[in-house]
Amino acid sequence: MSVVQRPAASAAPRSAQPPLRGDAVLRRLDRALLRVVHAAGRLVPEGLNPLEQAGGVANVCLVVAILSGALLLFWYSSSVHLAYASLEKAGASWLGGLTRSLHRYSSDGCVFFVLIHAARLTLARRIAGPRWLAWVTGWLLFVLLVLVGWLGYWLVWDQRAHRVALGTADLLDALPIFSEPLARSFLSDDGVNSLLFFVVFFLHMLLPAGMGIALWLHVARLSRSRFFPGRTLTLWILGTLCAVSFLFPATSAPPARMAALPQRFTMDWWYLFPLLLTDRLSGGALWALHLIGGLALFSAPWWLRRGGSAGTLRTATTEASRCNACETCFHDCPYLAIRMVPRSDGSTRYATQSEVDPSRCVGCGICSGSCDSAGVGLLDWLPPKAERRRLEGWLEAHTGDPPPVVFLCAEGASAEWRVDSLNGRCDALPGCYVLSVPCLGWVNGYLVDRALDRGAAAVVLAGCGPEGCAYREGFAHTAERMRGRRKPVSKRGEAGDSRIHLLAHGPGEGAALRAAVDAIRRGEAPRARAPVGARAWAGGAVLAALLGGFAWLGSDLPYSAPPSPEAELVVSFKLLGRLQGGMRRLSTEELEALPVHMRPKDGRVPTDRRHADVRLRVRVDGRLLREERYAPGGLWGDKNSVALETIPLASGRHRVEVELSDDPAANEWPYRYEAELEFPRGERRVVLFDREHGFRCP
Ligand code: HEM
Ligand code: SF4
Ligand code: SF4
Structure with a gap:
């Protein structure tokens, strides 16, 4: 029998995220980043903020980069002696110039949005537990992306390419893999190794295929992965990339000359930032830095977890006797953590029952909201029936004006608030009954209808929004349940009951959430936040100019190499x-033991092979x-x-x-x-x- 834990009287919201080292710092940085993300969101209509869907936007940029790169092959010559001129020729025609510029700026956009995506997920602490696979493959993708760009700049064979080639040679020459240093290939213009240049060209083409595999693994544990953003946002990105390409055509630096190594030039910092290291550190130090840094980064899901791998990790469980095999939870789980398996309780009524794979479960509780018979969910921690009875108890015991009930997502604006789970009070939301939930997806339609039936003046569902949801789909699932589009539906919501309010406020937006709930409590409608009509068009253009300008700026900023001698x-x-020792004649037996082609003509071999x-x-x-x-x-x-x-x-x-x-x-x-x-x-x-x-x- 499961033991129901008593919640603390006044505690932090009920977050299911595993506790991490440096949690407070990450949260503070997260709020700072979200301020920028939300500011961008206020410029455009709901669902069209590219910073909210940075992973999908990065994918659009990646696809544009691959397609424009393939098109660029019509102009590009992969010979080291012709490469520079072929790109200059491409730039001279409008189509070639546009293709080249699109290739550059879409690649830049890809790094920019990947960095936003990585920063958001890292600061939102989506690192440990089952997310380790997305974390590890995500950073692998980032390394591959920068490597592809680094090699791409080599292919231009201009002054920047010269530095890139020398930096790579520094790194590789520290390993005992080549019979002579790679750096010898870059001593004179006519001695530049054409084969090596072709290998670079080949890798630049091949590595994106490796990225495809890593990307597949990256989202392998997610259901309904939002690989690309919607059509409007995709068109907005394409338009922005074309505009930047027309306004600032991509150019090369002066051609590479092995005799001269310029100290100052402008470069694309999105891809060439490793020059900061390769120009300053020896090959050995570079390897040490990469190995130590890489190990620390890739193992973060384990060492960041407070209490090690044994640290708290909430996972869902099932109660077979309550499961009627409807499969709703199986379809709803955003992390593919639920399977339907043969019945284990001897019931002959249903062939299957749900089962949770704890190695994939992130403890969001969305399945709890999917099940109207309490057959699955965070049953030991937040048993749905006990929580429902508690809520009903508050409303039944209430005297005076009917209060609103607020279902408050622990990952949203409430992270710093205290919630008294025993009597439903929260100082930040006076006059309301507040139930803290790990994700808005924990709430189902039945619970909302019950609250309204028992006298709640309104039901407020306060989460992080469809794009900002810490568990990807919790907010969207509950929104659909309220509109009657996902089981178990809210009958009142389906009928258009205006007392049900969905509010989207992420971390750091506590004041706005408080104001919106206050308005609802006074019987007013909360203020709409997203612009519409002409304001939305203008906002979209401003955001495009800001983001496009930022990506362009990073692609052509000055760089100074360390001072070099005159x-x-x-x-x-x-x-x-010369040979160290003398020569000796092989005996007949020794000669016969050798394969014919290895027998020396004069029958003599050195006494010592070492020179x-x-x-x-x-x-x-x-x-x-x-x-x-x-x-x-x-x-x-x-x-x-x-x-x-x-x-x-x-x-x-x-x-x-x-x-x-x-x-x-x-x-x-x-x-x-x-x-x-x-x-x-x-x-x-x-x-x-x-x-x-x-x-x-x-
Ligand atoms: C080329 C680089 C990358 C691309 C194109 C990319 C793209 C994506 C996409 C499309 C998703 C699915 C989003 C969804 O459906 O909700 C995703 C999920 C995810 N990404 Fe990335 N990503 C990249 C790099 C990274 C990096 C560097 C990190 C490291 C922080 C990262 C961490 C994650 C995590 C943790 C998830 C799962 C989200 C969750 O569990 O809720 N990604 N990524
Ligand atoms: S939603 Fe509930 S009843 Fe349906 S399969 Fe899942 S556990 Fe069983
Ligand atoms: S929906 Fe349920 S099973 Fe799936 S990850 Fe969330 S808590 Fe785990």
Whole structure:
């Protein structure tokens, strides 16, 4: 038998959210963010606030980015030597320019709205418990999105792309995966690796498919996922993107030149913000930061939970004997947490009964509102029958003018209020009986009708609104029950009873909720909040200008790389040191044991496979500035030694001497280079060596 807990006399609203570390800070930040969201909402008609549906709006932007990207292939050339010019050519035609600009601004819009979506859900503390999957895949999506954009900017092959390429090389060169540093590919214009450029192009095309899989997982635990916003909002977004594209056509920076690395330029901060790190940290530090930061972020659903994974998590339960297998709760649960399973109570009247999967249940109580026989819900915590009797008791014992009854969602405007659940009093709403509920979806039509039958002057259903509902569909389900469109319906609501009021006020809107309830108590209609007609059109245009302007602004803001020396000398070589030991002849048995193609022609092999280190000496104007040894590459030390040395210099003319020795045992420097070189300010000169070409200064 289940034990019914007695509610505290005066307590915080009955929230089902698991307690998190830093709850108070998150709530404060949430209210600040919601102030902006609600301000935007006041400009446009209900249901059309893009900040309320940021996840869906991000999806629209993503689709536009994919389609415009595919169209851009008509102009774009994936050859590193033609890429820049092909985009300039695209920009010269109106259609090419529009396609390119749409591609850029829809991608920017996608990051912008994903950040809003992530900020809203994080601050609303929708992190822990069954939401871990949405959290982990959400951040994975964000990482993939930024990576796709980062690679996209590489494909322009302008000055920004040069920085992106060097940043990526820094990161990858810290891993022992390439036989020679990737950074060597970016030393001279003619040496840029075309294959690498094509790989970048290929990844830019392929990664969005990975995003598709992550997106599918992201919403896998949600029913009726609102993948896209409604048609009006979608058209509004498309219009805004086209307007920004016409007004501010996307452009490239000057073409990439490997000899020059500009220190100041404007860039798209939505995607290139990692330059702040790649330009300042070494490859090892970048990896450490990514690994530690990534681990902390992805494991947040577990370590943020107060009391660890054993912390309070309310989940629904079922009472099989009360279930008449109507399947309403099964369809209504927004988190796919209810299944219909074969009967367990021996009843032959119904073949199935409902069952809750606790690993998916977030404890919203919406199923409680779905069931008119109290067969499912938060039965141990908020048993519907006991709550109904309590409500009836208040109304029956009441003397004087009939009071309104307020069903108050714990996630909405009331988060800081105290509610006395024993006698239904709340200081913030004097003169009303208040029942605190975890989500407005907990309320069903039967309960509302009962309250009106027992003498309530009005019933106020105060929640966060259809878009702001902490449990996605609770507000909308109850609104539909009141209109007779969802079972169990309110008969009075269906008949158009004007005493039923649905109020939408999110966290931080306590004053507005209080004013609206006050008006209802005085018998007046609460003030409508959303604009209509010409005001709605004007508001929509203002919001489009604000959001479009913001996305555009972030796409072209100045950036300064850390100060670099006046000029640089880069010396890079690839050279195989001499063999360390001598040669020995293989025995007949040894030769026969080898496959034919691996048998040496002269039958001799080195006694030691390892080659000697290669030494480098660099003198500038007669001063020895660098003297290093480089171990051979490969697992057995039988591959080239590779070096990439950067030496800061003052600009002007310098005498440069480079010497290489492939035999450290003998004090010989068989490879020598000597030249008088001009070092222009802000540029670098490169001296390259390999056995095939000797020394070169491209
Ligand atoms: C490309 C990136 C992303 C896209 C396109 C996206 C899109 C969506 C969409 C369409 C939904 C369903 C909304 C609904 O039907 O109610 C959703 C749910 C969700 N998203 Fe994202 N999202 C992204 C990234 C993120 C990130 C970075 C987070 C991290 C905070 C996140 C957290 C969540 C959570 C927790 C839910 C479930 C909401 C709930 O349980 O009530 N998403 N997302
Ligand atoms: S709504 Fe109630 S009666 Fe219907 S299936 Fe769910 S638990 Fe059973
Ligand atoms: S509707 Fe019921 S079963 Fe579904 S998540 Fe909410 S409380 Fe859990």
